[in-house]
Amino acid sequence: MQVRDQWTRQRDRDHAIWEVTYASGCTLSSYPHPRSAVLAQEPSIVLPKLLPITEFASLQFKASRSLSEPAILALFQKLFAWQSECSGYPLLFFTNPKAPSEIHLITGWESVEAHEAWIAGERNQELLRVFAPFINILGMVHLDIDFERIPNDAESMICLKFGEGVGGQVEREIGGHLHWAVVGQNLQDDCHDVCIFMQQDGTGLDIEPTLHMELQRVHL
Template sequence: MTVTEFAKFKVLPPFTCSSPEILEFLADVGKKQYAFSGYPLRFYQDVNSPDAVYLVSGWDTVEDHGKWSATDASRKVIERCMLEKLVAIEGLAHLEVEFPSLPGEWKGIAHVVVEKEGNPVADANVEESFKNATHQIYVARDQTSPCGEVFQLAVLKDDVTGLEGKWDGVANFLAVN
């Protein structure tokens, strides 16, 4: 079974999720990690926090992700991130969810559950919010976008009813593959 990487980034001012520098950086990260892992990366903007970006990707094993982290390509991505002050890494988890069944195939709203007890799904260094409660991660695909696959994402502590009224007028984020 593959694992799903779920990471949270904060876009640092003066940049926004739509800044060319951010889009180019995410595309570069996506290309380099894909070349190593063979799994596409998808990025989502949080509907409740426009400066939050989530990365969702896959790995054959958690150990393979560790091998990527030790490469020159990975270190250069992190160095660039720090030097150009583009994004801050706020959290990382390896979800026990089979990656091929995730975002690229999602239609409408789907979710992944991150549990706090009983079924450990996260690394020890996952952000504090994942340690404290079960979260639902919802993604919706905008089928009408003229610019390709566009996704929206929300991380909630309760069910999908919390999304009501939040999808309209929210900045969409282009998935960079």
């Protein structure tokens, strides 16, 4: 079993900060513990571990660019190595056959704050610089899905997106009918739409999705 989320309380003059060390050895300390308000009231309290979250990012190759170029493939391999070393989670890449220029990333983080610390970090900023001539970032969301519920060996999946407030209904409709399906809400404060990853098409759902993508796995 992988050990994650090892939090220790450190002192910086008169200010308490929290530092997390992942199984990979990557340490992040530039943000407070996600539940720092509770810990401030009772520093000795032992809180249960937070479930991991899922990052879902959509990228688009610029004109005439693709993974078939050795230089671009090498950059994606570097992204995989560096980010997974920090987060402790594998990166899953998928293409959308109906939009061949797109590539989608699904991966896990211990928290939104952990991902934000990586985004601001030196390695990610270097990746953004070297990727800039080749890709555009279409969007990225954090979902309250435990990434470990998504099968790492999935060669294909369906991604459905719905409007706010329908997660419970969708879960009831798909419950028991699929080998696997995960439902999560966007964690952004002003946007609470619902995203589903599932093994097969959601045909037959009473709710019409606002987005429907068939994703095919890409192995780097």
